[in-house]
Amino acid sequence: MVLRSGQEAVVRVAVATLWARPEAVRPIDAPALSRRTDIASWISGMTADQRVGECVLSQLLLGERVLVEEVRPDGWVRLVAVEQPAAKLxxxxxxxxxxxDQLAAPAEPLPGPPDLVVAATVTRLHAAPAGPVVLPGVILGTRLTSAGPVSGGWRPVRVPDQEQPLWAPDTHLAPAPRRPPSATEVLTVASRLRNVVYVWGGVSAYGIDCSGLVHLAWRRFGVRLPRDADDQAAAxxxxxxxxxxxGDLYFFARPGRPVHHIGIVTARPGPQGDRRMLHACYTKRRVLEEPMPADRTATLVGAHRVTP
Known part of the structure; x- marks a missing residue:
């Protein structure tokens, strides 16, 4: 495949990791760099400290569009992930x-936009109904295009860089949303990610950070929120x-500093002002729902609502 500056491309792997720079990649990152990424093995192979290295910026899902900026002879591409708003960057x-290797040129124009979304936390795409797995680890919120009717509980879908349709369990898919979701629907989806480990820059059911949790939960319903917490506050x-x-959002910042953390409101405030939230917690290194700790209360700067 030949890609050039200014060209659009799409992600061809289940989950692609966006790096700060090629030189930041570590030996432990090999499973996230191949033509068939293994994000589960990558994350499980890291220590808690390795999961929060700032070499990772974000993650992109299968079929996500990018704009190519530079292609290096060593096989690295500098790009812009156009489906993840980042106004300050x-x-x-x-x-x-x-x-x-994780990108493909866009396919021929399809009849319309993707009409399906992965509703399961994780699914696998097969060469045939119940056949060999071609793409494991396809994540909640991934958008797909139907390639035909359901057959025996399996649905064919179009996938970048695959000549023939792949097959997914129909129960793992949902129609692409045609209306804004309720906050309760989004909270229900986000709650399914409880106990997922904290990964700086993560946007998957294998590892995720605080703003990635919010981005992914709303993405499941077709709402494109920015990727980072301070941009999410502005939006x-x-x-x-x-x-x-x-379903509303709590934002946290230290005096004179930008927003650095975000959580999802899980209950109305109590009579003493006590609060609860769901968040990907850096200090506890996982997604949890809990009463707002004192250190978070001290840095709480506001509550916001998403209005698609």
Whole structure:
């Protein structure tokens, strides 16, 4: 495949990791760099400290569009992830680096936009109904295009860089949303990721960070929120503290500093102002739902609501 600066491409692997720079990659990162990524093995092979290295910026899902900026002879591509808004970094999307092998040129124009979304936390795509696995680890929120009717509980779908349709269990898919979701629907999806380990820059059911959790939960319903917490604050509507309701967002910042953490409201505030939230917690290194700890209460700067 030949890609050039200014060309659009799509992700051809189940989950592609966006890197700060090629030189930041470590030997432990090999499973995330291949033509058939193994994100589960990559994350399980790292220590808790290795999972929070700032070499990782974000992750992209199968079929996600990118704009190519530079192709290096060593097989690395500098690009912009146009489906992950990042206003402070680039108005076009999130910038970073991917291995060339994880990208494909866009296919011929399809009859319409993707009409399906992965509703399961994780699924696998097969060469035939119940046949060999071609793409494991396809993540919640991945958009797919139907390639025909359901057959025996399996649905054919079009996948980048695959000449023939692949097959997914039909129960793992849902129609692409045609209306904005309720906050309760989004919270229900996010809650399914409880106990997923914390990974800096993660946007998958194998490892995720605080803003990635929010981005992915809303993405499941076709709502494109920015990737980072401070951008998410700028893209949502403040509500008075005390008026927040489940599905709203809490934002946290230290005095004079930008927003550094985000959580999802899981209950209305109690009579003493006590609060609960679901969040990917850096200190406890996992996604959990809990009463808001004192250190978080001390840095709480507001509650916001997503208004698609």
């Amino acid at each position: 680039d108005p076009r999307g999130y910038p970073g680096w991917l291995p060339l 949502t509507v403040p509500v008075p503290l005390g008026a927040e309701r489940p």
